[in-house]
Structures are given as structure tokens and as C-alpha cells.
Amino acid sequence: MPTRRTSRGSAASERSVTRRSTAKPRSSVAPSGRFTTHEVDAERWRDFARLFESQGGPKYCWCMVWRAEGADARLADNAHRKAAMHRRVKQGTPVGLLGYLGDEPVAWCSIAPRETYRKGLGGLEAPDEAPGGVWSLACFFVTREARGQGVSRRLIKAAITHARKRGGKVLEAYPVDPDSPSYRFMGFVETFEQLGFQGVGREGSRRHVYRYDLSA
Numbered sequence: 610m611p612t613r614r615t616s617r618g619s620a621a622s623e624r625s626v627t628r629r630s631t632a633k634p635r636s637s638v639a640p641s642g643r644f645t646t647h648e649v650d651a652e653r654w655r656d657f658a659r660l661f662e663s664q665g666g667p668k669y670c671w672c673m674v675w676r677a678e679g680a681d682a683r684l685a686d687n688a689h690r691k692a693a694m695h696r697r698v699k700q701g702t703p704v705g706l707l708g709y710l711g712d713e714p715v716a717w718c719s720i721a722p723r724e725t726y727r728k729g730l731g732g733l734e735a736p737d738e739a740p741g742g743v744w745s746l747a748c749f750f751v752t753r754e755a756r757g758q759g760v761s762r763r764l765i766k767a768a769i770t771h772a773r774k775r776g777g778k779v780l781e782a783y784p785v786d787p788d789s790p791s792y793r794f795m796g797f798v799e800t801f802e803q804l805g806f807q808g809v810g811r812e813g814s815r816r817h818v819y820r821y822d823l824s825a
Contacts, residue, residue, distance in 0.1 A: 642709075646771075649698060650701070669687060672748060675747050676725065678727050702721070706718050708760055716751040716760045716761075717764075722741050724741065726747065730745060732781050741777075743777070744781065778824055784801050784817055784819060785797060
């Protein structure tokens, strides 16, 4: 039987990731062009950093909340989180995808093997699942100018393709209901259901656990 994947720090983690940026958007001009996605690697780091450091970007977390352990968790200021993420990218650790409209980075989703996150992210553990077989789609960011264009849905579709190509067997996500006051950056249940994900449980008081079979 599958079991929940959790840790003692889960409750504290839930409280720590409810911050929202209130900064103004970097521009009132909506970017245009063909939408493409690219994996974040050393060559894409500058685009990744520019997106996160833009007005309204998640530069307060650098998507390290579900990743940081040990010294990285204790040194939780912005500079250390940025350095920790940069270190992972330089080491070749999968961290996620950037979404572009034309040449402009406008979106991000954290998509990586679940074992690269800490256990507080949650999810299910089945005894027959091989290490690296479960990938986690943990969070999203879309610039205000690019919203309302279906970018999140495109990112999810790209994440499915990406995880499958990298050998993943299951893609796991942790969305919330539309009225949730927190974790909204992890996506919404309805979107995942429309794209073929199946609900398999809950993680904490807000988040659901949804899975997509990559072998189908």
C-alpha cells in the first residue's frame, strides 16, 4: 500500500511558504511571440535569475523552500537561497523549466525527481516505485503580463513531456482548491484534473496530491 511521504517539519513548512509578493509588475507591456520551454541549466541561469529578480518575481524564496536542508535551511536569507539554487544548477541537478514568449522568459515551473526535494513536500510512497521514478511538479510563477494566456497549462503539458523523456514513471503535483488562502503557487486542482491527473490523497490541510501516469 502506498504511504504518505512527510516529515516533522511539514507544519512549519506550510506556514513558511504563505508569503506573497506585492511588488508591481516589471512592465505594463505584455510580451509576445511563440511560447517555448527550456530546461534550466548553466546556460539558462541568467534568464532564470532575471525572471526571479524581476518585479513581482519570487526572489524571496528562489524555489528553495521545498529543497533546502541542513545548512541551506538554516541560512534562509535570499542570497543564500539564490546561491544554493545556483549550486544545484551548476552541478546539473534538474530543477525545472523556463517558459518563454519569444525570447523573453515569462514563466517557471519546478519539475524534478522527487528525491531532489526534501520530504516535507509530501506525496505517496509505493514499495514498487524505483528511485527516480517519481517526479514532482512543485510550483509555478508566471509574470503578471503573461497571465491569462494559458501559460500554466502549457507548462504542465511541457512538464509531462519533460519528465517522461527523462525516465520518469509518475508525475506528482500538490495543487490546492481555488479558495485556498495559501499554496496557490502550486497550482489549482481543476487545472490538473482537466489535464488528466488523478487525485490520490491530501498533504496537510490545504494541498491535494495528484498523479499522472507517464507510462500511459
